[in-house]
C-alpha cells in the first residue's frame with residue numbers, strides 16, 4: 001500500500017532501476033505520440049518523439065546493461081514483442097537501432113516483402129483502395145518505403161498486412177505517427193513530397209521516366225479478371 005502513495009512515475013523509475021530489462025510496448029509508450037502531441041509535459045520511458053528526453057534519462061541502462069528496448073507500433077506486432085522477450089531471456093541482449101528498437105524487426109521496411117513491389121518499381125498506381133493491383137505509394141499515402149517494420153515479413157495473424165489487404169501503410173512504428181491525411185500522398189509538382197531514404201529527386205525522376213515508358217503490359221491488367229471467368233457447369 002505504501003507504494004500507492006507515490007506518484008506513478010516514481011514507481012516506474014524505481015522498478016526500472018531494479019529490472020534486468022525494461023521494454024516499452026506500443027508507440028505511446030515508446031515515443032509519446034498521441035498523448036504527447038496534446039501535452040508537452042508528457043514523455044515516455046526513454047524518448048519523447050525522436051529525442052532522448054524520456055522519464056528514465058538518456059543514459060539509462062537496466063541491470064543487464066541495455067537501454068529501454070522499444071517495440072514500437074500502433075499496435076505493436078505481438079510476435080515482435082514475444083520474440084524480443086525470448087531473445088532477452090535466452091541471450092540477454094538484442095541489437096538495437098538508434099531509437100532503441102530491435103534490429104531483427106526494425107532494420108527492414110514495411111515495403112520489404114510487400115506483394116506490390118513490382119507495381120512500385122514500374123510506377124503503376126493503385127486506382128482504388130482494397131484492390132489487388134497497383135502500388136499505394138503514389139496516390140494513397142503508403143509509407144512502406146519510409147517505415148521501419150516487419151509487417152510484410154511477419155504477417156499479422158500469420159496471414160495479412162495493411163498493404164496486402166489494399167490499404168496504405170500509415171507508418172505507425174515511427175516517431176512522427178500519426179500524420180494528417182493518412183490516405184493521401186502529398187505531391188510536389190506531381191512527385192511524392194517524401195521520397196524513400198537515400199533516393200535523390202534526380203534519381204527518382206530518371207527512374208520514374210524509364211519505368212513508366214517500359215511498364216510491362218501485364219501489370220496494367222487485372223490480376224483476376226472476373227468478367228472472363230467461366231460460368232460453372234449447370235447440372
Ligand code: SF4
Nearest residue numbers: 114135136137142144
Ligand atoms: S504498397 Fe506500399 S509497401 Fe507495398 S510496394 Fe507500394 S509503397 Fe511499398
